[in-house]
Amino acid sequence: MRITIDGRAIGQDAPPYVIAEVSANHNGSLEAALRLITEARRAGADAVKIQTYRPGTITLDRSTPDFVIQGGLWDGHRLFDLYEQAQTPWDWHPRLFEHARSEGITLFSSPFDTTAIDFLDELGTPAFKIASFEAVDLPLIRYAASKGKPLIISTGMADAEEIGEAVAAAREAGCLELALLHCVSGYPAPATDFNLATIPDMRERFGTVVGLSDHSLENTTAISAVSLGAALIEKHVTLDRAGGGPDDSFSLEPTELASLTAAARTAWSSLGHIDYGRKSSEQGNVQFRRSLYFVTDLPEGSEITAEALRSVRPGHGLPPKFFDAIVGRRLIRPAKDGTPVTWDHVGGP
Structure with missing residues (x-):
């Protein structure tokens, strides 16, 4: 109207x-x-x-x-x-x-x-x-x-x-x-x-x-x-x-x-309108979301334990929702303390 x-x-x-x-x-x-x-x-x-x-x-x-x-x-x-x-x-x-x-x-x-x-x-x-x-x-x-x-x-x-x-x-x-x-x-x-x-x-x-x-x-x-x-x-x-x-x-x-x-x-x-998407003013802040990081050095072939992972800022690693999917998997390459967890560490999802 x-x-x-x-x-x-x-x-x-x-x-x-x-x-x-x-x-x-x-x-x-x-x-x-x-x-x-x-x-x-x-x-x-x-x-x-x-x-x-x-x-x-x-x-x-x-x-x-x-x-x-x-x-x-x-x-x-x-x-x-x-x-x-x-x-x-x-x-x-x-x-x-x-x-x-x-x-x-x-x-x-x-x-x-x-x-x-x-x-x-x-x-x-x-x-x-x-x-x-x-x-x-x-x-x-x-x-x-x-x-x-x-x-x-x-x-x-x-x-x-x-x-x-x-x-x-x-x-x-x-x-x-x-x-x-x-x-x-x-x-x-x-x-x-x-x-x-x-x-x-x-x-x-x-x-x-x-x-x-x-x-x-x-x-x-x-x-x-x-x-x-x-x-x-x-x-x-x-x-x-x-x-x-x-x-x-x-x-x-x-x-x-x-x-x-x-x-x-x-x-x-x-x-505005109904919109659940990420807004332009948020783009630069995505890096500050939480993600999974290694908190200890682990050699290739190691089983990843819960104690080896933390959900922390910044957001360069996998989202915390994958915590349970990562725990118990084995590393296909070494992981260093303070580095973000990626699928490359375990060979994919």
Whole structure:
């Protein structure tokens, strides 16, 4: 299984596709958003993801308890105010797409309503990403899928039935290239919540490319996911974790993103294929394996005793597994102390 975004093949047979999630980490500055794209490219990410909405398309301008966050990272904030602060202005989008193209890195976005999908489609986005909180919005998924572009769906908080419904909605609307991101929608999320063993099950159960959207505070979880077949890794990125923005505190700084991209690709390259053969880096060390050596001088015609042999390093003699086959045989030529045992000493196997 594989999908292709902007010419880059994504699947288990390709290096992990690393997505730098900008989210609200531009903190209201276009220059910061542009710089984040540049830093993501320098760090080796394959793509940058933004979010496309207006406050009124994602929530209602209300102050009743339903619309005020209780507890957690954004305790006490009205949803409308939070999204107004966090939004990426639509008039920035053309400049952001242009800058990403000039930097040679892919840019796409998470749309939160049909107008955002149409807007991004007009800008030539190469893919759509459905956020975890929208994974249950089947009409939104169907509309995004109808555009004929690759679709990535985050699955935070969704159970198996809901994920199946989202996949069915995308497929029924014509999506041919679909990826799911295993996700824990905690901000931050502890590594113990991830249950990464879900990744191979998700791939088999839903028949899609699978990756990880990682909100943990370190890179270990994401790197571990690669070993279980995660073909995409998404991580929030910021210029400054202490910047005070809504998502800064659980995001990677550019140097940490660079470490992730390098380590994820090393993890992938180490998987390789099933191979019990001797590896190229081992060839020079074969000589240091154990083998049979004579530990006393023996004349021609002597019977070889167990006491006359030792299994030692280096490996220039017969392998130790032939110890019993050699003991009791007679020498057809003399043997000297400290020389390797060969079949020539006894006339062959």
